[in-house]
Amino acid sequence: MSRIGVFVCHCGENISRTIDVERVAAEVGKLPGVALATDYKYMCSDPGQNLLKKAIQEQKLTHVVVAACSPRMHEKTFRKAVESAGLNPFLCEMANIREHCSWVHENREEATAKAIDIVGMMVERVKKNRILPAITVPVTKRSLVIGGGIAGIQAALDIADCGHEVILVEREPSIGGHMAQLSETFPTLDCSQCIMTPKMVDVANHPMIKLYTYSEIELVEGYIGNFQVTIKKNARSVDENKCTGCGVCMAKCPQKKIPNKFDQNIGMRTAIFVPFPQAVPNTPVIDRDNCTMFKTGKCGVCQKVCGPGAVDFEQQDRLVVEAVGAIVVATGFDLYSIAEKPKGSPIKGYGEFGHGKIPDVIDGMTFERLASASGPTGGKILRPSDGREPKQIVFIQCIGSRAREKGISYCSKVCCMYTAKHTMLYHHKVHDGQAYVFFMDARTPGKSYDEFWRRSIEEEEAVYIRGMVSRLYQKGDKIVVMGSDIAVGVQVEIEADMVVLATAVQPQKGADILAQKLGISYDKYHFYSEAHAKLRPVECATAGIYLAGACQGPKDIPETVSQASAAAAKVMTLFSKDQLEREPIVARVRDANCVACFACKKVCPYGAVEEKEIRDRQGNLVKVVAYVNPGVCGGCGTCQATCPSKSVELDGYTDEQIVAMIEAL
Amino acid sequence: MHPEKQKHGFEPKIIAFVCTWCTYAGADLAGTSRMQYPSNVRVLKFPCTGRIDPVFILKAFQQGADGVLVSGCHPGDCHYIAGNFHARRRFAAFRKLLEFIGVDLHRLQFSWVSAAEGGKWVEVVTDLTEKVRAMGPMNEFKELALEEQWSGSINTPELKEAYNQI
Numbered sequence: 001m002s003r004i005g006v007f008v009c010h011c012g013e014n015i016s017r018t019i020d021v022e023r024v025a026a027e028v029g030k031l032p033g034v035a036l037a038t039d040y041k042y043m044c045s046d047p048g049q050n051l052l053k054k055a056i057q058e059q060k061l062t063h064v065v066v067a068a069c070s071p072r073m074h075e076k077t078f079r080k081a082v083e084s085a086g087l088n089p090f091l092c093e094m095a096n097i098r099e100h101c102s103w104v105h106e107n108r109e110e111a112t113a114k115a116i117d118i119v120g121m122m123v124e125r126v127k128k129n130r131i132l133p134a135i136t137v138p139v140t141k142r143s144l145v146i147g148g149g150i151a152g153i154q155a156a157l158d159i160a161d162c163g164h165e166v167i168l169v170e171r172e173p174s175i176g177g178h179m180a181q182l183s184e185t186f187p188t189l190d191c192s193q194c195i196m197t198p199k200m201v202d203v204a205n206h207p208m209i210k211l212y213t214y215s216e217i218e219l220v221e222g223y224i225g226n227f228q229v230t231i232k233k234n235a236r237s238v239d240e241n242k243c244t245g246c247g248v249c250m251a252k253c254p255q256k257k258i259p260n261k262f263d264q265n266i267g268m269r270t271a272i273f274v275p276f277p278q279a280v281p282n283t284p285v286i287d288r289d290n291c292t293m294f295k296t297g298k299c300g301v302c303q304k305v306c307g308p309g310a311v312d313f314e315q316q317d318r319l320v321v322e323a324v325g326a327i328v329v330a331t332g333f334d335l336y337s338i339a340e341k342p343k344g345s346p347i348k349g350y351g352e353f354g355h356g357k358i359p360d361v362i363d364g365m366t367f368e369r370l371a372s373a374s375g376p377t378g379g380k381i382l383r384p385s386d387g388r389e390p391k392q393i394v395f396i397q398c399i400g401s402r403a404r405e406k407g408i409s410y411c412s413k414v415c416c417m418y419t420a421k422h423t424m425l426y427h428h429k430v431h432d433g434q435a436y437v438f439f440m441d442a443r444t445p446g447k448s449y450d451e452f453w454r455r456s457i458e459e460e461e462a463v464y465i466r467g468m469v470s471r472l473y474q475k476g477d478k479i480v481v482m483g484s485d486i487a488v489g490v491q492v493e494i495e496a497d498m499v500v501l502a503t504a505v506q507p508q509k510g511a512d513i514l515a516q517k518l519g520i521s522y523d524k525y526h527f528y529s530e531a532h533a534k535l536r537p538v539e540c541a542t543a544g545i546y547l548a549g550a551c552q553g554p555k556d557i558p559e560t561v562s563q564a565s566a567a568a569a570k571v572m573t574l575f576s577k578d579q580l581e582r583e584p585i586v587a588r589v590r591d592a593n594c595v596a597c598f599a600c601k602k603v604c605p606y607g608a609v610e611e612k613e614i615r616d617r618q619g620n621l622v623k624v625v626a627y628v629n630p631g632v633c634g635g636c637g638t639c640q641a642t643c644p645s646k647s648v649e650l651d652g653y654t655d656e657q658i659v660a661m662i663e664a665l
Numbered sequence: 666m667h668p669e670k671q672k673h674g675f676e677p678k679i680i681a682f683v684c685t686w687c688t689y690a691g692a693d694l695a696g697t698s699r700m701q702y703p704s705n706v707r708v709l710k711f712p713c714t715g716r717i718d719p720v721f722i723l724k725a726f727q728q729g730a731d732g733v734l735v736s737g738c739h740p741g742d743c744h745y746i747a748g749n750f751h752a753r754r755r756f757a758a759f760r761k762l763l764e765f766i767g768v769d770l771h772r773l774q775f776s777w778v779s780a781a782e783g784g785k786w787v788e789v790v791t792d793l794t795e796k797v798r799a800m801g802p803m804n805e806f807k808e809l810a811l812e813e814q815w816s817g818s819i820n821t822p823e824l825k826e827a828y829n830q831i
Binding site (some may be wrong): 101107605 | 680684685686689690692693695697699700701702704708709710711712713716717718719721724725728729730732741742743744745746748750752755774781782786811828829830
C-alpha cells in the first residue's frame, strides 16, 4: 500500500495569495493512499526540505508529491531531497500550482479548485511511479570542433592544452575563417594576420589536435559522452602526406583567372590552389569545376611538375568515423549577399543599392581584402572597375540589418565598429581622400570602442551623416549617392568613386542542415539557440553540444574568443569525470509482447532501437524482438505511442501513469 | 471577483497534452509574466508530443473533457529531433477518424507553442475554452465510459475498503 506524502507550498504569498493552500491539503488528504498532506511557507528552503525528509522517515512515506512551482524550477531540488531521505528520486513528483495556477488566475475559488485537481492528478500519477535506477554512461574524452575560424581554433587549443584530443573539422581548404580575411582589427588596429596565423600554426603543430580541412560533417549519431561522427573528407586531389607545400604546381597551372573566394572574388587564383599564402595546412586543393584536366581530360601539368608525386586526380571523397564525447559548434557567419535574393528565403534583396551591378559598390569584407597587405591589391585601396584610387568614398551602414521590412530585424553588432575602422584605414592610405558614412545610430559598446569611433571622426576626418540613402546610381564613372541628413534636415547628394555597404551578418549557409544533423535548435535566421539566453549561453539544449562564436549570433572577435574558451571549459567539465550519470527516462521493450514489427525502429529519431534475438538454452532462436539501447535513447516516447502491440514503455511516462492522471480529472 | 465570469452556466473541462520543452515552458512563461487565462484547463506534461497516444485523447473525452488541446514545439524545433513531426502525422490521421465517428473537431485543437510564446499559450487556451463553452458539454463519450464501468463501480463497503487498501 502506498503512503503518499503531499506537501503544499505557499511560496511566500505567491501561491497562498490566490490559492487556499490549507483547503488543498485537506482535500488531497482525503484521497486514498495519501498518508500525510500538509502545507508550508517555503518548501524549497532548508527547513522546508528538512520537513520533507523528516516526514519521509517518520511517516514511512513511499511516494512524495510537492505542490509548488514548475518542475522546471525545483524538480531537481526536491528529488535530491527525497533521495537523501532514502527514497528513489523518481518516486517524487511536482504539482505545478504556481506558474500554471496561482499566477494565472485571480479568482480564489476557481484557482483553489484547479489546484486540488492538479495535486490530485499528481497523487494518482505518483502511485504508479516506479523506482528508476540512475543510468551511468562512459565518457569518451575526445572532442569535435566544427569550424576552423577563430572560435573553433580557440576552443580546440584550449581543450587540447588540457591534454584531451580534439578533432577540428573545417569546410574550406584552410583554417582561419573570416578573421584571416580581415586587414586590421578594431579597436587597436593590429594586423589580423599577425595575430591569427601564429594560432593557426599552433593548431597544425599541436600533438593533440587532429585537423580535417576541406571536410564536412556527414552524420552525427549518439549522445553526450558517446557521439559517433562521420566526417566526409572531400577529395583534395593532392595527397596530404606527400605534398611538401612547395607551390610549383600553382605556379605552373595554366588556369590563372579563377575568382578567389578568399579575396571576395576580386583577386584571382589558379585551379590548383591554396586560398592564401599562409594557409594551414599548406596543401593545395584542385578545384575540379575549373581544372582543365577534369573538364577536358587533358593537361595534368601539376602532376608532371610535382616532385614528390602528390597530385592524384583519381582521389575520391572519403568517409571517416570518429568517436567523441563532446561537440563544439563554431561555424561562424557569412555576409548577407544583397545582390541576389536567396531562393526560398524570407529575406528580400537589396537590388536598389546596385550591389552586383555597379562594380564599385562593394561590401565590407571586400574592402577588408582591398585594405589587406596580403590582398589582391597589396593593400592599396583601388576601384575594382578601373584600378583608380577612389577620392570620395561612401560607407552605408545597416544594409540588411535592423530592417524588419526586408526580413532581418536584428543588429549585426560589428558594422558600426568596422566601418569606423574602414574610414581610418582609408584615411591612412588615401591622404587626400574623403570618407562619408551614412548611419542610423552608432552602436559602440565595448572596451575602448566609443573612443575609437570618436577618433574616426575627430582625428581621421570621416564625415558621419545621420540618415539613410534613398537612391544610388551610376553616372559616368561616378556613383551618385542621394540621401538625407536628418540631423540638419537637408538632402545630400555625393558623387562617390566607391561605395562600401555594411551588409548584415548572417549564419553560414547550410547552418540549418548542420543543426538538423546535430539535433540542435536554431532561430528563424538559422542562428543556433543556446540552452538559456543568460545563464547557459554556450550550451545547446542538446546535452554534450556547445556553441562558440557568430554561429549563435553576431559577435566581434573578443566576444567570440571568450565564448570559445567558455565552451572549452564546459567540455573540460564534462571530461572531468569518467562516468556520466543520465536521467533514466528511457524506453524499454517487453519482450513477451513484442511482435517484431519494428515500427519503433522506423520512428526513433536517435536510432536507439536494435533487433535482439531471444534464444533458448540450446541456442535455438525463439523470436526476434526490438531492443532499446538505454545509452542512445533520448526519451521522447515516440516509439511507445507508435507501438501497435503496446510493448514499449517509456520509464517515467508509462501509459499507466498517464491514464491515472486523466482518470483523476 | 469577476462578475462577467459568473454569468456562465457551463464551465467546460479542458485537458491539455503538452510537451515539456516548448509548450509546458511556454505556459510557465505565461505564469512568470502573470498573464491571465480561464482556469478550465488542466495540463498534462509529456516529454514530447511524439509520446502522445491518440488513445489518451479518447480517454480524456471519456473522463468528461469537453475540449482537448495538444501542443508542442514548432516544426523543426523538436527537442527530440522529429517527435513533433510524428505527432503531426499521427493526429492528422486521427482527426479524420474522429470526424468519421461524428466528433465535432472544434473540440480538439492542435497547436505549436514555443517556450517563448507565453502570450500564444494564453490565446490558445482562452480561444479553446470560449469556443467549447459556446458548444456546450460533450456527453457522447462520457456515456460510453459509464457503460464500460458497469463492472468496475465501487458501491459496496467491502469494495471501498479494498480500494482504500491499494
